[in-house]
Amino acid sequence: MPMPAYEMDRQQASPLISPLIDPFGRKITYLRVSVTDRCDLRCVYCMSEDMRFLPKRDVLTLEELDRLISAFVNRGVRKLRITGGEPLVRRDIMDLFSSLSRHLARGLLDELTLTTNGTRLARFASGLADCGVRRVNVSLDSLDPERFRRITRRGDLTGVLAGIDAAQRAGLGVKINTVALKGVNEDEIENMLVWAHQRGMDLTLIEVMPMGEIEPARIDQFLPLSALRRRLSERFTLDEISYRTGGPARYVGVRETGGKLGFITPMTHNFCESCNRVRLTCTGTLYMCLGQEDAADLRGPLRTGGDLALDEAIAAAIRHKPKGHDFVIARRAPPAIGRHMSVTGG
Numbered sequence: 001m002p003m004p005a006y007e008m009d010r011q012q013a014s015p016l017i018s019p020l021i022d023p024f025g026r027k028i029t030y031l032r033v034s035v036t037d038r039c040d041l042r043c044v045y046c047m048s049e050d051m052r053f054l055p056k057r058d059v060l061t062l063e064e065l066d067r068l069i070s071a072f073v074n075r076g077v078r079k080l081r082i083t084g085g086e087p088l089v090r091r092d093i094m095d096l097f098s099s100l101s102r103h104l105a106r107g108l109l110d111e112l113t114l115t116t117n118g119t120r121l122a123r124f125a126s127g128l129a130d131c132g133v134r135r136v137n138v139s140l141d142s143l144d145p146e147r148f149r150r151i152t153r154r155g156d157l158t159g160v161l162a163g164i165d166a167a168q169r170a171g172l173g174v175k176i177n178t179v180a181l182k183g184v185n186e187d188e189i190e191n192m193l194v195w196a197h198q199r200g201m202d203l204t205l206i207e208v209m210p211m212g213e214i215e216p217a218r219i220d221q222f223l224p225l226s227a228l229r230r231r232l233s234e235r236f237t238l239d240e241i242s243y244r245t246g247g248p249a250r251y252v253g254v255r256e257t258g259g260k261l262g263f264i265t266p267m268t269h270n271f272c273e274s275c276n277r278v279r280l281t282c283t284g285t286l287y288m289c290l291g292q293e294d295a296a297d298l299r300g301p302l303r304t305g306g307d308l309a310l311d312e313a314i315a316a317a318i319r320h321k322p323k324g325h326d327f328v329i330a331r332r333a334p335p336a337i338g339r340h341m342s343v344t345g346g
């Protein structure tokens with residue numbers, strides 16, 4: 001996507017205005033952007049079987065997304081994660097990566113990365129590397145083809161594994177993200193850990209969060225990572241380490257494999273005090289917290305105001321970032337958050 005000349009001038013000329021700091025003194029340096037709500041999989045904990053997707057007219061164009069993201073970069077966002085839905089199903093998505101890579105080249109961004117289910121990674125891995133992407137998170141909940149198909153309601157494991165191969169061949173660091181699901185993949189976690197570490201990939205385990213209506217009962221899926229960690233420590237030596245990637249995971253080193261194991265525990269231990277993130281949807285809605293409904297519309301100012309109006313709308317939204325989230329999973333409780341994870345991405 002070619003960048004208009006005036007945009008280039010603006011980018012180069014404008015000094016960094018003041019950084020975004022929320023009412024609790026947390027500096028916002030990390031933006032996650034869901035570029036589409038669509039996905040080629042229907043993971044049982046993420047989406048319902050018959051998801052209704054947004055009409056295309058509500059979705060920002062890639063040019064609009066670029067302008068919006070760049071407004072955040074001008075305000076001190078240093079890390080950008082493209083997510084979804086499945087980001088690699090969005091048509092011409094590589095144009096967005098290519099255009100955003102200018103912020104890396106100019107030293108305004110430290111990292112441009114993505115979270116993907118890996119189904120299209122074989123096709124896009126080398127292009128991503130060319131755009132300055134250095135690592136990707138691949139979501140993968142099972143190494144058993146049948147089980148993988150059941151969890152994703154349709155996925156083909158072979159394609160995902162080919163995507164991981166391609167990413168590594170292209171020189172991308174790969175981290176595997178696995179949602180721990182009670183009675184579904186809990187017996188596989190040890191194998192996945194060994195498999196990932198043998199391939200030089202870190203593994204992060206995620207607790208299932210009560211987001212969006214889905215068919216299975218959340219409480220039946222929920223597996224506290226504290227229990228899983230105890231189980232893993234019977235077989236592996238888990239050493240506390242200070243390693244961080246800028247996200248919510250806390251890591252341990254696994255002595256036997258030499259790899260790192262991360263835990264994302266929004267349910268059993270929230271990590272809000274160090275939250276540096278906000279999330280933008282493909283309709284231009286900014287969610288200041290994954291686990292709260294507080295949101296600000298940026299599509300309006302983007303489309304009808306100038307750069308200043310957009311900047312002010314962003315600053316005003318950050319002034320409303322809540323202190324934290326408080327998820328509860330209970331037998332008859334409605335989802336804590338009405339929207340599915342595919343709206344704001346992981």
Ligand code: SAM
Pocket residue numbers: 039045046047083084085086087115116117118137138139140177178179206207208209210211341342345346
């Ligand atoms: N399609 C991409 C992928 O699969 O990585 C990006 C979007 S997906 C919504 C991002 C991450 O959120 C995935 O790792 C997925 O497993 C996780 N996820 C989805 N719903 C979740 C939930 N209710 N609780 C915890 N993690 C969830």
